[in-house]
Amino acid sequence: MFQQLAGSLYIVSTLVFAVTAGVVGLRLVALSRRTGGRPERLLGLGLQLTACWGYGVMIFSIIARQASGQIEHPAGIALTAIGWVIHNVGVMYMLRFVIVVFRPDDLWARILAGVMAVLLWTGWGIYAGRGGLVSSVPQGGYWVAFAAIGTYPIWASVEAFRYWGLMRRRAAIGLADPVLVDRFSLWGIASLSAAASIWVVNVPVWMGAPVGSPDTNLVTSLAMIATAGFGLTTVGAYWLTFFPPHWYRARLTAS
Numbered sequence: 001m002f003q004q005l006a007g008s009l010y011i012v013s014t015l016v017f018a019v020t021a022g023v024v025g026l027r028l029v030a031l032s033r034r035t036g037g038r039p040e041r042l043l044g045l046g047l048q049l050t051a052c053w054g055y056g057v058m059i060f061s062i063i064a065r066q067a068s069g070q071i072e073h074p075a076g077i078a079l080t081a082i083g084w085v086i087h088n089v090g091v092m093y094m095l096r097f098v099i100v101v102f103r104p105d106d107l108w109a110r111i112l113a114g115v116m117a118v119l120l121w122t123g124w125g126i127y128a129g130r131g132g133l134v135s136s137v138p139q140g141g142y143w144v145a146f147a148a149i150g151t152y153p154i155w156a157s158v159e160a161f162r163y164w165g166l167m168r169r170r171a172a173i174g175l176a177d178p179v180l181v182d183r184f185s186l187w188g189i190a191s192l193s194a195a196a197s198i199w200v201v202n203v204p205v206w207m208g209a210p211v212g213s214p215d216t217n218l219v220t221s222l223a224m225i226a227t228a229g230f231g232l233t234t235v236g237a238y239w240l241t242f243f244p245p246h247w248y249r250a251r252l253t254a255s
Contacts, residue, residue: 010221013228014059021051021235028242039101040242046093047238051231054087062136072134080133088120088145095152102159112155116148123147138205150198157191160184178252183241190237197230 028044031037061079065071095113103109126141127133138146164184170176204220240248 010224010228011063013225013232014056017228017231017235018052018056020232021047022053024235024239024242025052028238031242039097042093042097042100043238046090046097047235049090049093050087051090051235054083054085054090057083057086059083077133080136081128084124084128084133088124091120091149091152092117094156098152098156098159102156102163116152120145120148138202146202150195153191153194153198157188157195160188160191164188179244179249182252186237186241190234190241193230193233193237197227197234200230201227 025044025046025048028040028047032039032041032044058080061076061083065073065076065080068076070076095116099109099113123141123144123146127139127145128141130140132139132142161184164181167176167181167184171178171181200223203223207219244252
């Protein structure tokens with residue numbers, strides 16, 4: 001009974017997460033078109049492609065194939081592949097966001113982002129070529145791709161919190177806008193939450209539980225719910241960053 005409830009909660013929370021990410025992403029892209037801001041456009045596209053369309057399509061196709069008992073259905077496998085490709089393109093946008101915002105002049109950062117991109121696509125290609133899209137069980141090339149997927153948000157959080165520390169010192173002597181200072185903090189929280197969701201979703205694999213089957217395994221169910229929760233924290237933090245309500249801005253400027 002509890003496993004069925006957990007599975008239902010996972011589906012609902014995942015849907016809310018994907019829709020929220022899509023809305024935030026669309027608003028960021030619209031904002032960038034009005035202001036010409038490149039970071040907003042990169043982050044908006046990255047959120048839409050990774051969290052909304054990529055992750056959403058992947059999870060939907062996996063659950064649908066397992067629920068129907070047609071794991072090897074060609075259309076379902078193709079849909080899973082499409083979800084993965086969309087997600088990986090979104091990761092590229094997120095990597096570009098980190099470079100543009102935090103390390104625009106650093107050659108080492110561009111090289112690191114390039115290495116991550118190579119690991120991402122090479123690992124995914126190996127994973128797909130060895131039947132990973134059929135079984136949906138992480139193995140082999142999946143962990144090569146994970147070296148990029150699981151670390152780029154950690155990199156982003158380190159950069160964001162580094163800038164937050166610098167800006168806090170400037171704000172203390174009246175040289176920085178408190179809203180801008182808070183933005184770096186929110187970026188750090190969002191990135192950490194994204195990293196947590198990526199790592200937590202793999203906990204069932206490390207514990208030997210089946211992947212993508214929240215209704216059949218309690219550990220998987222709880223991990224998936226936590227993943228969606230961290231995802232909602234991520235998009236919520238980005239929402240406060242770019243679209244802070246009046247009461248939130250007033251609290252920052254009054255402190």
